[in-house]
């Protein structure tokens with residue numbers, strides 16, 4: 093196949109409440125060849141649901157594309173559209189979708205100028221560049237999370253109920269049984285929560301509504317996530333151990349800028365409170381408008397979504413994840429030889 097110059101999310105073209113069908117695809121291709129590129133090579137991605145909505149002629153037209161190696165049919169088209177667009181970086185993308193739930197996996201979607209959208213009117217069709225814009229980090233998490241619920245059947249009323257609990261794996265041969273609560277989402281099978289690792293039934297390990305997740309950023313990169321169940325507190329600095337998060341492996345030779353006890357985060361019924369532990373190089377709470385206030389020693393401040401904590405002059409930042417369903421209990425690195433201290437989680441009936 094020759095390198096495609098236009099990736100088409102065919103599902104978004106052929107679907108329409110009033111006038112669906114393959115003729116929309118034909119009209120769009122005509123217009124593209126006339127106005128954008130006479131020699132354009134199209135590659136189409138279509139989802140199963142849209143394929144079943146095409147009439148015989150439409151299905152035959154799509155089959156001809158497939159036979160020529162110019163199209164693929166999948167259950168969920170969006171990720172494949174983005175994968176193809178990534179694979180062919182000079183291709184444009186023709187779609188009416190903004191792929192908000194894929195911005196975490198395909199970071200280049202933010203502000204991309206490769207996307208074109210279309211509008212059909214009774215008199216014809218027009219094409220224009222799509223304004224992809226950038227979605228805030230916290231919102232990217234939420235959209236991505238919504239998409240991750242569906243394959244696990246968690247987007248149902250009973251699945252959502254499941255998300256309100258913490259779950260523990262009690263299968264001794266499963267790696268997930270090491271943690272007080274699994275960090276990943278469970279599977280919902282007929283109302284039973286199954287382990288994402290071993291698929292055995294999970295045990296209820298307490299209320300998850302107030303669990304929050306702290307993101308650790310270095311140089312703008314998301315390097316670690318720390319789940320904090322309600323009632324737990326974690327000290328951050330140099331050194332591992334119970335209820336401690338060790339920054340040394342992440343900051344390398346700049347570790348001397350971090351105090352042994354630098355800052356602490358506490359989850360008080362779902363609110364995250366931060367305090368400085370008398371650190372040498374200090375910490376600051378940076379508000380949404382950019383205003384930065386030093387965090388005084390041993391006085392707890394509330395950290396809100398869209399704000400962040402910066403320590404040691406910006407060396408490391410901490411943000412709350414925008415995830416609506418943060419979950420799991422923090423387990424310190426096994427290298428420290430200490431397993432997570434008791435938290436408010438009900439104890440799973442783990443044999444060990």
Ligand SMILES: [Zn+2]
Nearest residue numbers: 261266287290
């Ligand atoms: Zn398991």
